[in-house]
Amino acid sequence: MTIKKLALPAAGILVAAVVVVLLVGLPGGDDAAGLKIEGQVQNFAVGDRPGPDTEWRTGDGGKVSLADFSGKVVMVNFWATWCAPCIRELPSINRLQATLGGEDFTVVAINIDTGGKAVAAPFAKRLEIDDLDLYLDPRGSASRAMGVNVMPTTVVYDRQGQEVGRLEGGAEWDSPEALALLRWFINNSG
Amino acid sequence: MKTESSILRWGRWALSPALRTLSAGVVGASILSSPASAQDAASPWVTYDQGRARLVSATQNAAGDLLLGLQYQIAPGWEVYWRSPGDAGFPTTIDWTGSENLDEPILQWPRPHRFQIFEIETFGYQDEVVLPIAARQARQDEAVALRAAVNFLTCREICVPHTLSMAFDLPAAGTDGPVISEFAPLINTYRAQIPPRDGGRGLTVERAEVVNANGGQLLQVVARSDVPFSAPDVYVEGPDVFSFAAPTFRLSENGRRAVLQASVSRTALAGNDGPVLLGSDLTLTLVDGERAVEQTLATTLGQAESAAFLPFAAILALALLGGLILNVMPCVLPVLSIKLLGVVSHGGGERGPVRRSFLASAAGIVFAFLVLAGALAGFRAGGAAVGWGIQFQQPLFIVVMTVLITLFAANMWGLFEIRLPAWLGGGVGGVSNNPHSASGSFASGVFATILATPCSAPFLGTAIGFALARGPVEIFSIFLALGLGMAAPFLLVAAIPHLATKLPRPGRWMLVVKKVLALALVGTAVWLLSVFAFQVSLEAAYFLAAMMVVVVAVLFVRPRLPARVRPVAVAAVVLLAVGSFAAPQLGQAVSQEAAGDESIWQPFEPDAIPQLVADGKVVFVDVTAEWCITCQVNKKLVLTRGASRTLLASPNVVAMRADWTSPDEGIARYLASFGRFGIPFNVVYGPVAPNGLSLPELLKERVVIDTFRQAAGSDLLANDS
Incomplete structure (x- = not known):
């Protein structure tokens, strides 16, 4: 009998909730059409700002900058051998590059160890990072210019080299949520 | 987050x-x-x-x-x-x-x-x-x-x-x-929490050992404590290239002794010419609750003390099964067949004798295994390098076996009337009229066991390796399980003699079976001779073979001789048999180069392996022996044909063969470093696996190829050139 008594108010509250949700919009996630920020990448912070004019090194010592990747959506990941969460996520970033890397998208994984290539290359080799090119920033100029404060930090730039968002902390970058997020930027980057 | x-x-x-x-x-x-x-x-x-x-x-x-x-x-x-x-x-x-x-x-x-x-x-x-x-x-x-x-x-x-x-x-x-x-x-x-150097706090690190196990390396630390350990741990500092997992530990001696094992991996591949773990100095911080000490010591080569891989019960079950399988191995099959022939001759027999006979054989098998266990435990206590099948390294043992087998074959062929090994049971040179006497059956059990040893490797390697790495209690338990396993069919017949009496009745066909079995025994004798030839010399083997032919010939003509000359023939056989023991004196091991066309094989030099690996070579080590049947099977079916052969012959591969046909302390130690005590044993070293990946005892081409690939590694980082 109490159930019956409660049934009507409960139904009322439910209907009201549905109406409120419809009016206000579903909480979380969707700020732009179709962009979902959830699961592995739930801490991804969307925010536009110009990409810095900074340089880092290739494994062979060549200079490289964001401009070299113009036309592609670029995911810059900073890692170091001393950073356990970086080491943890690096294999997933390697798989991400294998899955999504190409004409429209590339991962740029930059190692910031002071020891440079001598430290980073064998380490990457042990982790079987074979789909990613080795990039180095032993003096920290690029990481500083990109405003990196914690490790790992991953910054996404659009085809024009404009920052569209960043994630501080680790993630499984080949998870469906991460792939969906990056595909959204690929499809919505003019 | x-x-x-x-x-x-x-x-x-x-x-x-x-x-x-x-x-x-x-x-x-x-x-x-x-x-x-x-x-x-x-x-x-x-x-x-x-x-x-x-x-x-x-x-x-x-x-x-x-x-x-x-x-x-x-x-x-x-x-x-x-x-x-x-x-x-x-x-x-x-x-x-x-x-x-x-x-x-x-x-x-x-x-x-x-x-x-x-x-x-x-x-x-x-x-x-x-x-x-x-x-x-x-x-x-x-x-x-x-x-x-x-x-x-x-x-x-x-x-x-x-x-x-x-x-x-x-x-x-x-x-x-x-x-x-x-x-x-x-x-x-x-x-006060800084771990004191070199002891104190009632804690000591006794030794740090490198153990090769399961294709990888383990660091084994043996530690003692004045008061029982609660949960010991060890933090290892050594050359940068090594990474040590959290150790597992096992306590003994009322918790006052701990054996900690941590798997070792290389953190970087940059320096394959870099340090080797064995012999390098490690700083160990031994921690147990609030207590901690720090000691620096050089690692030595050790043997896995607690094979944490399989529980003891599983090892015993394995031994039981292995023993059972021994019954159908080529070394033992003739003996078993003869026993079955005995059953057939019992075709219409009573239950009592059948039961007694089979119980005696089972007892013989178990007894022989226990004697072997005793001998191995004794040798081990004496610090000798012990290997399974090791008796086949002793030329005299092979001579004894050859003589026995030959007499056995002659007996089966019907040349004389001793049912071997009646000399063990029925009196010297005497004729045992009851071949199924308890003592005769017992002896055949012992005999079957001795013959079984070289065949045991593929099934028993793990169990025996485990036993030998442990104390006498484990050795005896495992050998008892082996014996019971091998005796199981005999025990079954003893329990249900009805089974035996169900077998067909004796008849002419038995004579044919006997001759076939005699041929099988001759084959075994020839195999023993080939072992002997490899071990001592070809001349010695010919001499032994000739002696055996003469023995058979004398036995053949004996019934045709006048009755009063026959004792002379018996004496001649005994003399010839004894004379055979001179064979090992003929020419000492000069047959090492009998390798023939196998020019790809280099002599075994374990010390050279690290350098070869550093030079980018892949090194294959084959520990083999003439008396090791499984090794010969591996050689014939895998190593000398197909992709394995191509791999071994490729310029980037160095193939090393360690010949254990004769006792060799170095090879025994090498095997022990992998926790193995028997052969066949094969290891692949390569840039990715500088410590070697060991292969299973019975080789398969697929596994060989995979292990080579694993050890050699592949190009990993695209722009790292």
């Missing part, structure tokens, strides 16, 4: 080391101009987003020796690293630039804890720690100015490097002498 990272976003950490140094310089300089009050005997707290830190002093003034401390108060869940951070992280370092009147500050390290960050082993501190700093006042009558740029990393789900500047002054003590500060107890509490 979310709140954590949004808080962190407000931080102003200098990330790159260059920037860290820069900011340290700037901030340090600003603090220099306004040092903290000296009376505090501490610098002000420097707060960072995951905690705070300061410098403290055990004295309010400076009087010669200084005892300082770097005090961290760390936010929950965050870690600051030990002097060896483990597989990721970096330790605190202090740059004392700008300090005055300060000599030789040395950072010291209290006992850390083991933390797993994302399954990565790290060592460090949480919540609170004081790193003691021993230093000296350079000039006695002057104040000390402490200026520290403290560089450290703190990690939780993310890592944040920091450089903090701390400063304060200590006035000269003058004639008053040192005045203890409020921080002295705190610093001393943590100083």
